[in-house]
Amino acid sequence: MSNLEIGIYSFPALLVMIFLRVPIGLAMFLVGFAGLWMVTGRPNMALARLKTEAYTTFSNYSLSIVPMFLLMGYFATLGGMSQALFKAAESWLGHRKGGVAMAAIGACAGFGAICGSSLATAATMSRVALPELKAYGYKGGFSTATLAAGGTLGILIPPSVVLVIYAILTEQNIAKLFLAAFIPGIMAAIGYMIAIAIYVRMNPGSAGVREPVPMAERFRALIDVWPVLLVFVAVVGGIYGGIFTPTEGAAVGALGTGLIALVRGGLTPRTLMDSFTDTARSTAMIFFIVLGAAFYNGFLALTQVPQTLSALVVEQGFAPLTVLCVILLLYLVFGCFMDSLSMILLTVPIFFPVISALDFGMTVEHVAIWFGILVLIVVEVGLITPPVGMNLFVINAMDPATPMTQTYRAVIYYVASDLVRVVILVAFPAITLFLLPG
Numbered sequence: 423m424s425n426l427e428i429g430i431y432s433f434p435a436l437l438v439m440i441f442l443r444v445p446i447g448l449a450m451f452l453v454g455f456a457g458l459w460m461v462t463g464r465p466n467m468a469l470a471r472l473k474t475e476a477y478t479t480f481s482n483y484s485l486s487i488v489p490m491f492l493l494m495g496y497f498a499t500l501g502g503m504s505q506a507l508f509k510a511a512e513s514w515l516g517h518r519k520g521g522v523a524m525a526a527i528g529a530c531a532g533f534g535a536i537c538g539s540s541l542a543t544a545a546t547m548s549r550v551a552l553p554e555l556k557a558y559g560y561k562g563g564f565s566t567a568t569l570a571a572g573g574t575l576g577i578l579i580p581p582s583v584v585l586v587i588y589a590i591l592t593e594q595n596i597a598k599l600f601l602a603a604f605i606p607g608i609m610a611a612i613g614y615m616i617a618i619a620i621y622v623r624m625n626p627g628s629a630g631v632r633e634p635v636p637m638a639e640r641f642r643a644l645i646d647v648w649p650v651l652l653v654f655v656a657v658v659g660g661i662y663g664g665i666f667t668p669t670e671g672a673a674v675g676a677l678g679t680g681l682i683a684l685v686r687g688g689l690t691p692r693t694l695m696d697s698f699t700d701t702a703r704s705t706a707m708i709f710f711i712v713l714g715a716a717f718y719n720g721f722l723a724l725t726q727v728p729q730t731l732s733a734l735v736v737e738q739g740f741a742p743l744t745v746l747c748v749i750l751l752l753y754l755v756f757g758c759f760m761d762s763l764s765m766i767l768l769t770v771p772i773f774f775p776v777i778s779a780l781d782f783g784m785t786v787e788h789v790a791i792w793f794g795i796l797v798l799i800v801v802e803v804g805l806i807t808p809p810v811g812m813n814l815f816v817i818n819a820m821d822p823a824t825p826m827t828q829t830y831r832a833v834i835y836y837v838a839s840d841l842v843r844v845v846i847l848v849a850f851p852a853i854t855l856f857l858l859p860g
Contacts, residue, residue: 423460425461425724425725425726426725426726426727426730428457428460428461428725429457429721429722429725429726429727430725430727432453432457432718432721432722432725435453436449436450436453436718436768439452439453440760445710446711446714446760446761446764446768447707447710447711447712447713447714447715447764448710448714449714450711450714450715450717450718450767450768451713451714451717451718453718453721454714454717454718454719454720454721454722455468455471455472455717455721457718457721457722457725458471458717458720458721458724461721461724461725462724471717471720472717475713475716475717475720476713478716479712479713479716480709480712480713482590483669484586484589484590484596484668484669485586485590485709485712486669486672487581487583487586487596487668487669487672488583488586488587488705488708488709489701489702489704489705490669490672490673490675490676491537491538491539491581491583491586491672491675491676492538492539492542492583492700492701492704492705493676493680493697493698493701494536494537494538494653494672494675494676494679495536495537495538495539495542495543495546496542496697496700496701497676497679497680497682497683497689497697498533498536498537498650498653498679498682498683499546499688500683500688500689500693500697501649501679501682501683501686501688501689502683502686502688503533503536503647503649503650503679503682504529504533504546504547504549504550505550506643506646506647506649506650507528507529507532507533507647507650508525508526508529508547508550508551508554509643509646510529510640510643510644510646510647511524511525511526511528511529511532512525512529512554512632512635512643513635513639513640513643513644514635514640514643514644515528516558516632516635517631517632517633517634517635518631519619519622519623519629519631520618520619520621520622520629521631521632522551522554522555522558522560522629522632523555523560523564523565523568523618523622523629524615524618524619525551526547526551526555526568526569526572527568527571527572527575527611527614527615527618528611528615529547529550529551529572530543530544530547530569530572530573530575530576530611531572531575531579531607531608531610531611532647532650533546533547533576533650534575534576534577534578534579534607535579535580535581535650535654535658536581536650536653536654536657536675536679537576538576538577538580538581538582538583538586539576539577539583539704540573540574540575540576540577540584540762540802540805540812540813541573541576541812541813541816542576543572543573543575543576544569544570544572544573544574544576544813544816544817545573545816545820547569547572547573548569548573548816548817548820548821549820551569552565552566552569552820552821555568555569558629558630558631558632559629559630560628560629560630561625561627561628561629561828561832562821562823562824562825562828562829563824563825563827563828563829563830563831563832564621564625564628564629564832565821565824566814566817566818566821566824566828566829566832567806567814567829567832567833567835567836568614568618568832568836569817570805570806570811570813570814570816570817570829570833570836571614571617571806571813571833571836572614573805573813573816573817574610574802574803574805574806574813575607575610575611577762577798577801577802577805578603578606578607578610578798578799578802579603579604579607579608579610579611580600580601580603580604580607580658581600581657581658581668581671581672581675582600582603582798583708583763584762584763584766584798584801585599585600585603585794585798586668587712587763587766587767588766588770588794588797588798589794591766591767591770591771591774592770592774592790592794594787594790594791594794595787596661596668597661597662597668598787598791598858599791599794599795600658600661600662600668601662601857601858602791602792602794602795602854602855602857602858603795603798604857605853605854605856605857606795606799606843606847606853606854609843609846609847609853610799610802610839610840610843613839613840613842613843614836614839616839617835617836617838617839618835620835621832621835628832649679649682652678653675653678653679653682656671656674656675656678657671657672657674657675657678658671660674708763711763711764711767712767714767715764715767715768715771718768719767719771722771722772723771727772728771728772728775728776729775731772731775731776732775732776732778732779733779735776735779735780736779736780742780742781742782743782743848745776745777745780746777746780746782746793746796746848747848749773749776749777750796750797750800750844750848752769753765753769753797753800753801753804754800754803754804754807756769756804757800757801757803757804757805757807757811760804761805761812762801762802762804762805762812765801765804766797766801770797774790774793777789777790777793778790782851784851784855788851788855788858791854791855791858792847792851792854792855795847795854796844796847796848796854799840799843799844799847800840800844802840803837803840803841803844806833806836806837806840807833807837808830808833811833814826814829814830814833817829
């Protein structure tokens, strides 16, 4: 069996392990280790790689962003920022038809700007918004679908942990990727609000209406979100302005949200240790997946599968947009069965060389950034796509009284909004690249 055949057969082997519920990080590590053994024919080579891979992977300075952004999200929750965001959005939008659901989307977008994690955004905002949605007569499936979709904004609106991983894999500028994600992130929030407006008109009994809030109270609620704006401007503005690097910006954000939580009384010795423990646990999970992917992708590089696939696609003479659309469709299919980070780590080393070899009439850097944002969006769709969408299960666990089938029916409106956005961004790359310098 040739090295190329070994590399190709590794894909079904990996998928079988994933379907057997083997953790994705462990599955990639085991397939990579066994494949390396088969390719080299020497077990000591695989063991030597095991000795050095952890150091070479985690000595990457940029990976330190991940625990900092996760810690920032935990501190933001302790500081009451999620409640302040929802109350402000609810006071301005709650009296409209579907307004409380729109407020939940707005609050998710705001919290995503200081969190960077989809699951954390979904879980945090559900604790705040779900009781309010139920109190104002919003049906269970509509409420859970709204919060599951809103949670996806956590990985699209900068800062984003998944974007950081993509930047490291493709050797792109993290700050530029954050900047490129800003307009698509705003489009996502607006698209979800339009989906809500359509849903409540097609299903009149799905949502109640609350009384308008006096204007003075609205402005008071708006003032309460100043810590969120302060942290966002300090972190994102500082990165874009060249005041500090993305890693330093993540540290500044964690410190700032920690101080705000301390002043507001949410940060105590106990909650501080809980935040550190939760951050360490989440970081360990992410880093183990990163290590497994590094081992598997190192094995693939030896088999020449990515290079061969790239050359094969170029030789076929397919139109670049055709290849891009096929890859995005594959991501939508994978999203029904895998989590976002695993998809990025497993597929980008294979698909990125293919995209980079095609001529889209842009610079290689712009193609990489544009492709990264598109991948992030379709990965985001996977988080709310039945049957496995991770956000759907997170929200369902917080509201077990609502049947999952009801959530599935309502979430289709948000998936449709996402697909329309993907089509627009594929057709008009300038929207994604508009804010980039030069």
